[in-house]
Amino acid sequence: MQKQPVTVIGLGPMGQAMVGAFLDQGHPVTVWNRTASRADDLVARGAARADTLAQALAANELVVLSLTDYAAMYDVLGSATAALPGRVLANLSSDTPEQARDAAQWAAGHGATHLTGGVLVPPPAIGKPGSSTFYSGAREAFEAHRETLAVLTDTDYRGEDPGLAALFYQLNMDMFWTCMLSWLHSLAVARANGITAKDLLPTAIRATDLRYFLEFYTGRIDADEHPGDVDRLAMGVASVEHVVHTTRDSGVDPALPATVLEIFRRGLATGHGSDSFTSLIDVLAARP
Numbered sequence: 001m002q003k004q005p006v007t008v009i010g011l012g013p014m015g016q017a018m019v020g021a022f023l024d025q026g027h028p029v030t031v032w033n034r035t036a037s038r039a040d041d042l043v044a045r046g047a048a049r050a051d052t053l054a055q056a057l058a059a060n061e062l063v064v065l066s067l068t069d070y071a072a073m074y075d076v077l078g079s080a081t082a083a084l085p086g087r088v089l090a091n092l093s094s095d096t097p098e099q100a101r102d103a104a105q106w107a108a109g110h111g112a113t114h115l116t117g118g119v120l121v122p123p124p125a126i127g128k129p130g131s132s133t134f135y136s137g138a139r140e141a142f143e144a145h146r147e148t149l150a151v152l153t154d155t156d157y158r159g160e161d162p163g164l165a166a167l168f169y170q171l172n173m174d175m176f177w178t179c180m181l182s183w184l185h186s187l188a189v190a191r192a193n194g195i196t197a198k199d200l201l202p203t204a205i206r207a208t209d210l211r212y213f214l215e216f217y218t219g220r221i222d223a224d225e226h227p228g229d230v231d232r233l234a235m236g237v238a239s240v241e242h243v244v245h246t247t248r249d250s251g252v253d254p255a256l257p258a259t260v261l262e263i264f265r266r267g268l269a270t271g272h273g274s275d276s277f278t279s280l281i282d283v284l285a286a287r288p
């Protein structure tokens with residue numbers, strides 16, 4: 001039986017990996033990209049190049065978008081809205097929940113169905129086990145195309161609200177970028193002390209495996225309970241001060257841990273010194 005044909009618009013590293021995964025699994029793929037030459041290798045592997053965007057949209061019901069952001073989607077699709085009726089746009093470009101909600105309305109206004117996607121893995125993990133993408137939007141359209149979308153990654157459907165997949169994605173990125181930047185910061189301090197990234201790797205892997213702490217504190221945070229029975233914020237302040245001092249002593253810019261310290265000290269100033277550091281959630285939630 002022929003596998004479902006699919007159109008992919010946007011051939012950056014992610015879109016190219018997606019086309020490759022569809023081709024590997026025997027799905028006929030039509031491709032279009034603003035810079036047409038990015039399709040060359042994929043065409044050599046069996047993809048069909050659409051000469052125009054309208055042809056790309058007309059080719060298949062399921063259209064995967066892999067663009068830098070939603071502004072790029074409007075730039076691209078805005079020129080071919082007549083070809084949108086009946087299309088299911090699986091938009092795997094990342095942006096904000098509000099952008100996703102607006103896009104769902106915009107697509108519906110042009111007779112298309114928008115599915116929001118938030119891809120949690122880098123291009124080399126596309127088509128590999130263990131990868132995952134958040135989806136939200138019209139359930140019926142998602143269910144109709146779930147099997148084909150699952151060629152790319154596992155699918156994690158979060159509900160009908162088109163903003164939800166984008167929200168879960170942004171929550172993921174919030175953690176990802178701050179964790180990655182803290183790793184880079186510690187590497188800068190390590191390097192200033194003659195320690196390489198390779199030397200630090202086992203320590204870095206241990207330090208960023210926060211599963212025990214997340215599981216321990218989750219129930220307490222949802223219950224708004226922050227007892228200082230295991231850790232006290234006053235201890236946390238002293239600990240972060242040590243990080244700032246070590247950074248300075250190493251001749252490295254302390255901006256990152258200094259920002260952390262400032263947040264910890266705000267918690268202290270609001271009387272949470274004897275509570276757990278998790279009481280900082282209230283400090284973080286309040287706009288200064």
Ligand SMILES: NC(=O)c1ccc[n+]([C@@H]2O[C@H](COP(=O)([O-])OP(=O)(O)OC[C@H]3O[C@@H](n4cnc5c(N)ncnc54)[C@H](OP(=O)(O)O)[C@@H]3O)[C@@H](O)[C@H]2O)c1
Binds near residue numbers: 092122
């Ligand atoms: N790469 C990753 O590791 C990763 C991981 C998870 C999620 N994502 C998300 O996946 C999406 C795609 O990622 P990527 O790395 O492939 O992004 P990218 O390198 O920014 O490529 C995006 C594609 O968007 C096109 N594009 C951008 N602005 C455009 C415009 N105004 N008009 C027409 N086309 C435009 C580019 O066309 P040209 O080729 O003509 O420039 C290119 O095909 C992004 O939203 C990203 O956040 C990426």
